[in-house]
Amino acid sequence: MSLTVSILLRNSKSLRLSTVSGTFSSKSALRRIAILNGDIKKLSPAVQDFIEKSVNLCKPENVHICDGSNAENQHIINTMVKDGILESLPKMDNCWLARTDPADVARVESRTFVVTKRKQEAIPTPKSGIRGTLGNWMSMEQWKAAIQERFPGCMTGRTMYVIPYSMGPVGSPLSKIGIELTDSPYVAASMRVMTRMGSDVLDVLGNGEFTKCLHSVGSPLPLSRPLVNNWPCNPDKTIVTQCPETNEIVSFGSGYGGNSLLGKKAFALRIGSTIARKEGWLAEHMLIVGITNPQGVKRYIAAAFPSACGKTNLAMLTSTLPGYKVECVGDDIAWMRFDKNGVLRAINPENGFFGVAPGTNMETNPNAMKTCEKNTIFTNVAKTSDGGVFWEGMEKEVSPDVSITSWLGEEKWTKSSGRSAAHPNSRFCCPASQCPTIDPDWESADGVPISAILFGGRRPYGVPLVYESFSWRHGVFIGASVSSEATAAAEFKGRVIMHDPFAMRPFFGYNAGHYLEHWLSMEKPGRKLPKIFHVNWFRKNAKGGYLWPGFGDNIRVLDWILKRCEGEAVAQPSPIGLLPKPGSLNTDGLNDLDFNELFNLPQRFWQDEVKDLETYFSEQFGDDLPNKILAELQDLKKRISHLGSDY
Numbered sequence: 001m002s003l004t005v006s007i008l009l010r011n012s013k014s015l016r017l018s019t020v021s022g023t024f025s026s027k028s029a030l031r032r033i034a035i036l037n038g039d040i041k042k043l044s045p046a047v048q049d050f051i052e053k054s055v056n057l058c059k060p061e062n063v064h065i066c067d068g069s070n071a072e073n074q075h076i077i078n079t080m081v082k083d084g085i086l087e088s089l090p091k092m093d094n095c096w097l098a099r100t101d102p103a104d105v106a107r108v109e110s111r112t113f114v115v116t117k118r119k120q121e122a123i124p125t126p127k128s129g130i131r132g133t134l135g136n137w138m139s140m141e142q143w144k145a146a147i148q149e150r151f152p153g154c155m156t157g158r159t160m161y162v163i164p165y166s167m168g169p170v171g172s173p174l175s176k177i178g179i180e181l182t183d184s185p186y187v188a189a190s191m192r193v194m195t196r197m198g199s200d201v202l203d204v205l206g207n208g209e210f211t212k213c214l215h216s217v218g219s220p221l222p223l224s225r226p227l228v229n230n231w232p233c234n235p236d237k238t239i240v241t242q243c244p245e246t247n248e249i250v251s252f253g254s255g256y257g258g259n260s261l262l263g264k265k266a267f268a269l270r271i272g273s274t275i276a277r278k279e280g281w282l283a284e285h286m287l288i289v290g291i292t293n294p295q296g297v298k299r300y301i302a303a304a305f306p307s308a309c310g311k312t313n314l315a316m317l318t319s320t321l322p323g324y325k326v327e328c329v330g331d332d333i334a335w336m337r338f339d340k341n342g343v344l345r346a347i348n349p350e351n352g353f354f355g356v357a358p359g360t361n362m363e364t365n366p367n368a369m370k371t372c373e374k375n376t377i378f379t380n381v382a383k384t385s386d387g388g389v390f391w392e393g394m395e396k397e398v399s400p401d402v403s404i405t406s407w408l409g410e411e412k413w414t415k416s417s418g419r420s421a422a423h424p425n426s427r428f429c430c431p432a433s434q435c436p437t438i439d440p441d442w443e444s445a446d447g448v449p450i451s452a453i454l455f456g457g458r459r460p461y462g463v464p465l466v467y468e469s470f471s472w473r474h475g476v477f478i479g480a481s482v483s484s485e486a487t488a489a490a491e492f493k494g495r496v497i498m499h500d501p502f503a504m505r506p507f508f509g510y511n512a513g514h515y516l517e518h519w520l521s522m523e524k525p526g527r528k529l530p531k532i533f534h535v536n537w538f539r540k541n542a543k544g545g546y547l548w549p550g551f552g553d554n555i556r557v558l559d560w561i562l563k564r565c566e567g568e569a570v571a572q573p574s575p576i577g578l579l580p581k582p583g584s585l586n587t588d589g590l591n592d593l594d595f596n597e598l599f600n601l602p603q604r605f606w607q608d609e610v611k612d613l614e615t616y617f618s619e620q621f622g623d624d625l626p627n628k629i630l631a632e633l634q635d636l637k638k639r640i641s642h643l644g645s646d647y
Helices: 003-008 045-058 070-082 140-150 185-194 199-205 263-279 311-315 366-371 472-480 512-520 551-565 595-599 603-624 627-640
Strands: 034-037 062-065 086-088 096-098 112-115 159-167 176-182 211-216 239-243 248-252 282-284 287-292 298-304 325-330 334-338 344-347 352-356 377-379 382-384 427-431 448-456 466-468 483-485 497-499 531-535 571-573 578-580
Touching: 045 159, 045 176, 045 211, 070 086, 070 096, 070 185, 112 140, 140 239, 140 248, 159 185, 159 199, 159 263, 176 185, 176 199, 176 263, 185 263, 185 352, 185 377, 185 427, 211 263, 239 263, 248 263, 263 282, 263 334, 263 512, 287 311, 287 448, 287 551, 298 551, 311 325, 311 352, 352 366, 366 427, 448 472, 448 551, 466 551, 472 512, 472 531, 472 627, 512 603, 512 627, 531 551, 603 627
Parallel strands: 034 062, 062 159, 096 377, 112 239, 176 211, 211 248, 298 448, 448 531
Antiparallel strands: 086 096, 159 176, 239 248, 282 334, 287 298, 287 325, 334 344, 344 448, 352 427, 377 427, 466 531, 466 578, 483 497, 571 578
């Protein structure tokens, strides 16, 4: 048993209670409890059974079956205002601010587990003596014990919200349905934004299959400890688990969105990727954006970057080049499937944006700022004395006579306080339909056709602005090799370069080596495979300044990528991939740009990169690394040896 799991299961009680979908008797549970909203009898037998067993386990005071209506949402918002969880932002239209317990501010990767019978199904076997970083495994028996330790009576005194939701457009053949049971009104309100939630989902579900999602903040009433910021949570017992075999997600102790909005990472990526593997499609941590060039040709791209590396900014890009139109389909997750004509088509399974606030402003991402002007739940941002919000990056947009209260409650905050006004991982949760550049086909049941796939991350040195893979197999290798500076979206601290294959390292739902095999298997006769690229907006010069302006000027890179999708001969070979030919990248108006430095390939850097990848693949993937990926690494090593001679 791993150290983490043993700590989580310390003092666990009897193993008699099985998982939520297990077999324990409670046929009279729903007859004894008040149903505040909805009709339990109209639910399918499977949904009724899930609710009944969960009620018996968690012991809520009452049950509210969500219908998704405006009136219901306002009631839930009013409940949170009354309880001090939310406060109104009167300067804005129907916007609200939540401040969490400072111990509950990010995803808890170290306490997130994939539950399977065999460990190798969930995670690769790392090299002996090496701690694996490609996910955490928990056995079925440990999972049952963890549930027994935490969930009995965990909702005492609270309302259980029943949230029927669709990941993807309701009724689309690409969509999937889940039912989340939670004692958090914050989750209920946020899921209404982030998913298609309500009665119409139950109508489509009928007697069909659904993913069971159980969540509790782990803070039954009466309280055993005082709340911080009126935010119920139980950080010492926090756990997030996904069990593909039973199609269940069970989360305890955290109210933070990444751990509690179970339609998001837990379903859309961890459970979603296991379903995708079984059914032959892809569930990915990718944005989807449509780009129309001045000639009127429109293409869609998908892009995978680790959290807080510019996905939302790229998805809502405002072009600095005239004649280009950029439209957003989604900023975080893509479900992609090849159609009968061999075209890879993608949907955004989400309904809203859960964006990182700091750094977002009218200069870097005006569309995001406009999107969250109304109907938005802000979390852990600062507030202004005139009833608005503030975070780092908004200094030019707040009047100097307005005072700021930090996310920690520090009134009249200033930079001299030594602490940030907003938490680095503070968020805005707003409907995607409010985005000024939302794509007209963003809810298409058939999805949109993908012409290119981008990978990238924060790489301050050595990695060029853009390069194209030599082949699909080489592109999968590039995705497997993604590295980036750690971000505030998880509990890591400091500026350290971390490997993040496919930007999925925290989100794999099954063995990452098998995941790479699944991607390789997409190459089949008759399929029109998208081109694959790597981009790096974050390369720095010797003085620590960025070499590339980024943001709206990233359209210049997308312009070159679109030319490649059209088959234009604007690329030249290099040891790492196809680079733009001199003059093929539109740099008009960028007078101080150092093109040579942007695309320089330092041999020592790339030799070290290859060594690092050899070590990483050997230590983390071991025998689960596909032979084709190892072959690509060896080919790269040979090409790097010729840097400065043949290239």
